[in-house]
Amino acid sequence: MLRVKEGSANRLHYQGNVLEVECRRSKDVETLLWAWYRQRASIKFSDYFLPLAERFKHYGVAPAGMEIKEMKTRWGSCDNAGVISLNIRLICASRICIEYVIVHELCHLVHRNHTKAFYELLSQEMPGWEKWKMKLERLLL
Numbered sequence: 001m002l003r004v005k006e007g008s009a010n011r012l013h014y015q016g017n018v019l020e021v022e023c024r025r026s027k028d029v030e031t032l033l034w035a036w037y038r039q040r041a042s043i044k045f046s047d048y049f050l051p052l053a054e055r056f057k058h059y060g061v062a063p064a065g066m067e068i069k070e071m072k073t074r075w076g077s078c079d080n081a082g083v084i085s086l087n088i089r090l091i092c093a094s095r096i097c098i099e100y101v102i103v104h105e106l107c108h109l110v111h112r113n114h115t116k117a118f119y120e121l122l123s124q125e126m127p128g129w130e131k132w133k134m135k136l137e138r139l140l141l
């Protein structure tokens with residue numbers, strides 16, 4: 001539940017299932033909420049990301065970093081420098097779906113493109129990944 005009230009400061013308080021946003025001006029609500037999402041996402045995604053990245057050391061690769069971004073059409077990406085970006089909207093997805101996106105991007109550290117070898121590695125690291133991909137696609141609609 002979201003409760004918004006006017007106050008003397010901009011702050012956010014979360015207890016039980018109530019998220020209380022106190023703000024000086026009502027137009028600050030969105031900014032405050034995004035900051036909160038971003039903070040939650042960075043804790044949660046790092047938690048899932050680090051052990052998975054550790055596993056890929058086995059292939060002699062390591063990501064250069066992890067970023068959280070707002071993306072319209074993709075759940076994740078991996079740039080040429082090896083920085084993996086995750087869509088902040090994944091905060092609404094289940095752990096296994098978030099892990100699927102992370103594993104998919106980590107596989108790109110080994111194989112740049114969606115080749116047969118890429119999908120073989122993905123299936124090896126995450127058997128049954130198709131199911132989680134489908135679940136995520138439904139979430140986008």
Ligand SMILES: [Zn+2]
Nearest residue numbers: 104105108114
């Ligand atoms: Zn890909």
